[in-house]
Amino acid sequence: MTAHLKQNKLDKRNVLDGMQQGIIGKPISRSEGLLKVTGKATYAAEYHLENCLEGVIVTAPFAKGRVTVIDESSVMEMPGVITVISDERMIARAAQGTAGAAPLQKACDVDYWGQPIALVVAESFEEARNAAKHLHIEFEVEDAIFDASEVEVEPQDGATQQGDLAQAMAEAEHSVDISYTTEGHASAAMEPHAAIADWDGETLTVRASLQMLNYNIGELADSMDLDESKVRLISRYVGGGFGSKLGISQEVVAASIAAMQLGRPVRVVMSRQQVFQTIMRRSETTQRLRLAADANGRLTGFGHEALVSNLPGEGFAEPVTQSSEFLYAGENRLLKIDIARIHRMTAGSVRAPGEAVGMPALEAALDELAEKAGIDPVELRLRNIPEEHPATGTPFSSHKLAECLQQGAKAFGWDSGPRKPRNRREGEWWIGTGVASAARVHIVSQARARVTLQADGTALVETDMTDIGTGTYTILGQIAGEMLGLAQEQVKVELGDTRHPRGSGSGGSWGAASVGSAVFVACEAIRAKIASQLGISADMELTLKDSTVSWDEGKKSLSDIIDGKDIAREGHYEPGDITEDYAASGYGAFFVEVAVNRWTGETRMRRMTGAFGFGRVLNEKTARSQCLGGMVWCIGSALTESLLFDPRDGHLVNCDLAEYHVPVNRDIPDLDVIMVEERDPAASPIQAKGIGELGMCGGAGAIANAIYNACGARMHDFPMTPDRVLAAMPDE
Amino acid sequence: MTLTINDKEYELPSDPRVSLLDFIRHDAGLSGTKKGCDHGQCGACTVIVNGERINSCLTLAIMHEDDAVTTIEGLGTPTNPSALQQAFLSHDGYQCGYCTPGQICSATAMLTEIASGLPSDATEDISTSPKLTDEEIRERMSGNLCRCGAYPNIVAAIREVAEAGL
Numbered sequence: 046m047t048a049h050l051k052q053n054k055l056d057k058r059n060v061l062d063g064m065q066q067g068i069i070g071k072p073i074s075r076s077e078g079l080l081k082v083t084g085k086a087t088y089a090a091e092y093h094l095e096n097c098l099e100g101v102i103v104t105a106p107f108a109k110g111r112v113t114v115i116d117e118s119s120v121m122e123m124p125g126v127i128t129v130i131s132d133e134r135m136i137a138r139a140a141q142g143t144a145g146a147a148p149l150q151k152a153c154d155v156d157y158w159g160q161p162i163a164l165v166v167a168e169s170f171e172e173a174r175n176a177a178k179h180l181h182i183e184f185e186v187e188d189a190i191f192d193a194s195e196v197e198v199e200p201q202d203g204a205t206q207q208g209d210l211a212q213a214m215a216e217a218e219h220s221v222d223i224s225y226t227t228e229g230h231a232s233a234a235m236e237p238h239a240a241i242a243d244w245d246g247e248t249l250t251v252r253a254s255l256q257m258l259n260y261n262i263g264e265l266a267d268s269m270d271l272d273e274s275k276v277r278l279i280s281r282y283v284g285g286g287f288g289s290k291l292g293i294s295q296e297v298v299a300a301s302i303a304a305m306q307l308g309r310p311v312r313v314v315m316s317r318q319q320v321f322q323t324i325m326r327r328s329e330t331t332q333r334l335r336l337a338a339d340a341n342g343r344l345t346g347f348g349h350e351a352l353v354s355n356l357p358g359e360g361f362a363e364p365v366t367q368s369s370e371f372l373y374a375g376e377n378r379l380l381k382i383d384i385a386r387i388h389r390m391t392a393g394s395v396r397a398p399g400e401a402v403g404m405p406a407l408e409a410a411l412d413e414l415a416e417k418a419g420i421d422p423v424e425l426r427l428r429n430i431p432e433e434h435p436a437t438g439t440p441f442s443s444h445k446l447a448e449c450l451q452q453g454a455k456a457f458g459w460d461s462g463p464r465k466p467r468n469r470r471e472g473e474w475w476i477g478t479g480v481a482s483a484a485r486v487h488i489v490s491q492a493r494a495r496v497t498l499q500a501d502g503t504a505l506v507e508t509d510m511t512d513i514g515t516g517t518y519t520i521l522g523q524i525a526g527e528m529l530g531l532a533q534e535q536v537k538v539e540l541g542d543t544r545h546p547r548g549s550g551s552g553g554s555w556g557a558a559s560v561g562s563a564v565f566v567a568c569e570a571i572r573a574k575i576a577s578q579l580g581i582s583a584d585m586e587l588t589l590k591d592s593t594v595s596w597d598e599g600k601k602s603l604s605d606i607i608d609g610k611d612i613a614r615e616g617h618y619e620p621g622d623i624t625e626d627y628a629a630s631g632y633g634a635f636f637v638e639v640a641v642n643r644w645t646g647e648t649r650m651r652r653m654t655g656a657f658g659f660g661r662v663l664n665e666k667t668a669r670s671q672c673l674g675g676m677v678w679c680i681g682s683a684l685t686e687s688l689l690f691d692p693r694d695g696h697l698v699n700c701d702l703a704e705y706h707v708p709v710n711r712d713i714p715d716l717d718v719i720m721v722e723e724r725d726p727a728a729s730p731i732q733a734k735g736i737g738e739l740g741m742c743g744g745a746g747a748i749a750n751a752i753y754n755a756c757g758a759r760m761h762d763f764p765m766t767p768d769r770v771l772a773a774m775p776d777e
Numbered sequence: 778m779t780l781t782i783n784d785k786e787y788e789l790p791s792d793p794r795v796s797l798l799d800f801i802r803h804d805a806g807l808s809g810t811k812k813g814c815d816h817g818q819c820g821a822c823t824v825i826v827n828g829e830r831i832n833s834c835l836t837l838a839i840m841h842e843d844d845a846v847t848t849i850e851g852l853g854t855p856t857n858p859s860a861l862q863q864a865f866l867s868h869d870g871y872q873c874g875y876c877t878p879g880q881i882c883s884a885t886a887m888l889t890e891i892a893s894g895l896p897s898d899a900t901e902d903i904s905t906s907p908k909l910t911d912e913e914i915r916e917r918m919s920g921n922l923c924r925c926g927a928y929p930n931i932v933a934a935i936r937e938v939a940e941a942g943l
Contacts, residue, residue, distance in 0.1 A: 074866050074867055074869065075866070075869065077874075078865075078866040078869075078871075078874075079855040079858060079862075079866060080855060080874075081871055081874030081877050082849075082853075082858060082862040082863075082865045082866050082871070082874075082877055082878075082881060083809065083849060083850065083852075083853055083854055083855050083858055083862055084807070084808070084809015084810065084848065084849035084850050084878045085809065085850075085854075085855060086874050087808065088808075088811075088875065090808075090812075091802070091808035093806060169792065170799060170803070171792050171794040171795060171799075175794075232924075233924055234873070234875075234924055235811070235813045235819065235821055235873065235875040235876045235922065235923070235924050235925075236811070236813070236873070236875040237812070237813065237814075282873075282874065283873060284811070284873045284874065284875030285872075285873040285875060285924050285925060286873075287924070314812070316815060317813070317814040317815060317816065317818075317819075513873055514871075514872030514873030514874065514925050515872070516872075666869050667869065667872075669869075670869045670872055670925070670927060670930065671872075673926055673927065673928075673929055673930065674872060674925045674926035674927070675926070676926070677926025677928060678926060701814060701816060701818055702813070702814050702816075702818035702819050702922060703816065703818040707922055707924055708926070708928075709919040709920075709922060710914075710915045710916075710918040710919045710921070710923075710928045710931065710932070711899075711912070711915040711916050711918075711919045712919075713915070713926070713928040713929060715911075715929065716929050
């Protein structure tokens with residue numbers, strides 16, 4: 046039986062707060078944690094299937110053109126080689142998030158350097174790898190453009206044009222007009238993309254590392270021209286996603302074709318280099334920020350324009366201005382994004398698409414405005430929090446930016462006195478501080494989950510939702526346990542299998558609120574069933590705690606009520622009018638202290654405080670970890686992360702973890718996380734919003750502002766590497 | 778020709794190209810040890826060989842005749858986790874869990890390195906025994922990448938175990 050809730054209204058009942066089990070929100074350790082710390086959690090490539098073959102992908106050593114010959118005979122005599130796959134169904138690019146259908150196929154037509162073109166299958170990995178290196182291919186190369194500044198750009202739909210920004214700039218008491226650049230980023234999840242495909246003649250089962258099985262099943266079925274009922278995807282543990290595993294990637298389809306053709310399971314694991322070369326990049330951006338303010342620092346004009354890039358035919362454009370739409374006031378507004386079609390690998394979602402690069406530029410520009418206006422940068426932000434969505438007039442549901450700025454400033458010990466660069470020096474290091482706001486639009490999607498109160502008094506939660514390190518296993522157990530009066534250990538959560546009801550998938554920070562609401566809806570239905578079984582009216586207070594049900598007139602153990610018969614309900618949550626009627630977002634504030642070396646330009650993080658309001662905290666421990674992770678990403682994108690392309694042939698130069706610099710342990714100082722209490726009635730019936738991305742929306746701007754405050758270098762290009770800081774540093 | 782992994786003896790592979798990492802994951806079936814980059818850049822494959830931590834992707838299995846390898850499975854089990862495994866759990870020293878076995882193997886051997894007086898870049902006075910400061914932990918754990926960004930929790934977990942002398 047399915048219980049359905051389409052959320053058309055605010056949910057101010059705060060049902061979870063009225064429950065008695067007392068586990069919701071608590072810092073409970075991850076329910077799958079012991080498996081992870083002892084090496085017993087099984088990731089995509091780690092299933093042992095009898096007779097499994099190994100496949101190694103061959104990629105194009107050129108950026109644009111056509112593969113004319115794949116000479117299978119060049120490797121077929123090599124030891125262990127079984128076959129070479131260069132099927133037209135192979136996908137040329139990974140699917141974009143929520144595609145639900147096959148991405149571009151026909152891999153012999155090449156659009157970027159490193160595009161997969163064939164799969165060599167052999168008995169062992171070593172044999173397949175060796176043969177892949179020796180596969181003879183012929184190709185015709187065409188000219189291609191790799192730099193966004195060299196092509197005509199296409200404007201994206203959805204621009205905001207309101208009032209007259211140019212006039213506002215001309216009339217402003219204080220204004221800034223600054224251009225910024227940001228380089229491309231890689232998700233660089235620690236687990237490389239991997240798939241084991243198995244065809245039993247009826248069903249294609251693929252164990253893969255994917256974030257959104259609810260869409261991925263359609264993508265794979267469409268790619269293989271199979272009915273969805275013939276496809277099963279399993280992703281129980283995902284070694285990090287960050288957007289890179291939203292859609293199916295090339296190894297999933299290649300393994301599937303091979304397995305169906307050979308009648309044996311086939312494992313394909315991408316090399317780290319292949320992951321860098323063929324999976325989604327975050328686009329580089331060029332941005333122009335124009336901010337106009339009156340004498341009090343109140344914004345009268347707000348302009349944010351961006352140029353991003355992608356391959357021809359891709360619908361995704363880095364949504365750089367996403368938070369600029371609503372974060373600050375300013376009646377004269379111009380927000381627009383242009384896209385350039387170039388031949389670098391597919392651009393797609395990398396953690397916090399849009400905000401991750403748009404907000405640092407905005408927050409850095411705001412710092413320059415604050416300096417010009419002589420207003421403390423925290424105060425300037427507080428003065429410009431709009432009453433309602435500044436473009437659409439839509440009311441905000443719940444809005445914690447002011448509280449985040451204030452609580453963060455207090456915890457950090459923010460000095461609101463006059464700010465001047467080079468005020469503090471320790472040896473050869475200049476010390477400075479900076480602030481930035483955080484905002485990440487809240488999204489929910491429809492989701493289904495089945496909850497079964499089992500005869501033995503435990504509960505089972507099933508959905509094809511994934512846990513990519515986000516804590517889904519744990520929080521779904523907490524929601525069900527809270528609603529059904531069970532301890533965390535009495536709730537078993539099964540995820541990552543398309544045999545379960547369709548969840549929301551992990552992406553866009555919408556997983557917890559969406560699938561959590563589905564579990565909540567199912568549990569409400571189970572509670573109603575219990576009430577009816579007891580013959581009491583549904584609206585009577587029912588207390589479920591420690592496996593016991595009590596009400597006004599009585600008390601009974603859950604197992605007595607169940608009486609040997611499972612109670613199963615599928616919860617189906619759907620966002621309704623609420624998403625149009627209210628502008629819901631997570632908010633936050635970053636405060637950082639950096640040290641900048643006066644001789645080398647090196648920036649070292651000294652401390653960082655993040656204060657975030659994201660609705661109900663479902664688990665203090667895992668939510669805090671999400672915030673920490675976001676802040677670490679802020680530091681990486683601020684200081685070191687940058688995809689570098691060879692301008693001659695378009696190949697990614699730094700395609701591994703030695704040359705693409707994600708933060709290491711010693712790059713990260715003490716990080717202080719403040720979670721600002723909030724119940725957002727528009728966010729979801731569990732009053733929760735997303736937290737996976739908020740923590741990295743804007744923090745790099747705080748670091749830029751701190752670098753300026755430390756040493757006087759105004760940084761307009763990210764990442765702020767030592768050479769760039771040194772070049773921007775004024776003479777002493 | 779054999780080597781031992783977690784006190785169990787294994788025949789070395791006939792194919793000389795098999796890395797120690799692939800041997801552990803594939804031939805020995807101990808998939809707790811992870812492959813993150815296969816180039817010694819991420820530390821996910823860290824195991825302990827004869828008491829010292831190494832990147833198992835950077836060495837061939839056949840080079841380890843008679844060596845004693847300890848992997849994450851040899852440090853503890855879900856029912857009997859080691860002190861570090863327990864501390865990583867309680868401090869949430871991971872998220873996706875993929876780098877975690879390497880982090881824990883690395884931390885296990887790292888504490889021994891500090892105890893035996895080996896200095897690091899973070900050691901202020903290399904003529905004296907290194908103290909177990911947060912900066913020492915951060916420096917010595919910087920060969921183990923964690924893209925989820927659990928570093929502060931990893932440091933907290935290691936610090937707790939080190940201070941308790943477990």
